[in-house]
Amino acid sequence: MRAYVLTGPYEGSVQDVPAPTAAAGEAVIDVERVGVCGTDVEFYTGEMAYLHEGHSSYPIRLGHEWSGRVTTVGAGVDPAWVGRRVTGDTMLGDGTCRRCLRGHQHVCENRQEVGVRGGRPGALADQLAVPVSSLHRLPDTVDATLGALVEPGGNALRAVQAAQLNADDRVLILGPGTIGLLAAMFARSLGAEVHLMGRADSSLEFARELGFANSWHEDELPEVPYDAVIDASNAAALPARALDRVEPAGRLVYVGLAGEPSLIDTRDLALKDVTAVGVLSASPGIAATIQAYAEGTIDPRPLVAATVPLERVGAPLAGERPEDAGPGPKIHIDPRLGGA
Structure with missing residues (x-):
């Protein structure tokens, strides 16, 4: 499959990489939409603190604001997940430490962060593998754009x-x-x-x-x-x-x-x-954010200035806006779009 791989500061490209497989307890997602975040830009410039603290290293596959559809599941996962539209929690705790057992997995010392920390590949790709425990189902009234705005919305x-x-x-x-x-x-x-x-x-x-x-x-x-x-x-x-x-x-x-x-x-x-x-992370606010979007309490879709193909992700990471972009602050990536 295709994935955007950042190999060093200001150095990245779309590469062919092995497609993910669903390990036990995991699901593979066909990615439909990904938001480019300030954290991604800091990785692109090399300024991200995790790079200097040993929590992350190049090469890295970015993308932690996403939505998509479950395509396969691993052992021990209810097959009813297949076909569901979902988004997911960025923060993946180890599930065994004191913080995780108290419901604070988003500050687990040993956590992975999707597309950010601990080597967990992100969503700037055709597909993504994550634990099913991190998934949140999206109702029909929450489209792909809204789904990829759940993570910043939760924060x-x-x-x-x-x-x-x-x-x-x-x-x-x-x-x-x-x-x-x-x-x-x-x-x-x-x-x-x-x-x-x-x-x-x-x-x-x-x-x-x-x-x-x-x-x-x-x-x-x-x-x-x-x-x-x-x-x-x-x-x-x-x-x-x-x-x-x-x-x-x-x-x-x-x-x-x-x-x-x-x-x-x-x-x-x-x-x-x-x-x-x-405040660190959307984790405790994800469900309520999905509900607010589904009910129309707020509609953040105007924040998305443009949606571009995966091959064009380098430009927003470098701070460049598409020529046809609207006034909003957010750029989205749709891996299903063709064209460079």
Whole structure:
């Protein structure tokens, strides 16, 4: 089968590789859609921390935001899975450690991450093999595009849940990228007043087109109280800015990661009686995200700017947008599309 293989920083190509087989407890998926994520870009540039910590190495097969259809299953798996449309959890714990046994497999020290960590191949390929225990069935109302938006949606949903918003709350979201805009959609569905802060005129204008009129450059941000601040950016300076802008007794949520250490003054955290929460992975939020998409509570499909064939994945990894791309922040790959 075809798979995109990254062999080093800025070096990758579509290669012919052995098709996966379903080991015991696993399923093979025909991949229908894959999202290109900032994590994938960091692997492409060589900046991803896992590369320097020994959790990942080249060559690597990327792709952890995906949807598809089960084609075969391994020993011990109910054959009823065959033919089902699914997406899957990125985080695969060892299933035996204290964290896994307490339901926290997404922070298992020995975890694999699909397309990210521990040598588990990702979904930028014709097919993907994963444990059936990681799969989530997609209802008919959740199409392939929505299915590949479940993973970022789960991260965003968990960030909003951590903010504990009420209908009369005002929330500030830093970074109007995919996670930030998804968080804004979930927050709006709860009745909160949503503000977004970003740097690029184009991303702020797109946020306004989605109905988020309160989208600001930093120097335009109004002096109003924010009951919660969600940092969905990759800017090292913004975690401290978030602490500065949150109301006393409010909540901070950190779901973005900078490429260098971010510093906050914990004296301000204590003296303002602020609760700060970190969010890693969609895992505990996947089922609720699928339900929200299925019910139409939010529709994130406008975030997808373009869908291109597998042979064109190198361009978005390098930061290039297709000529016919819309204004959204997300590029999707459909391995079923032909053409270079």
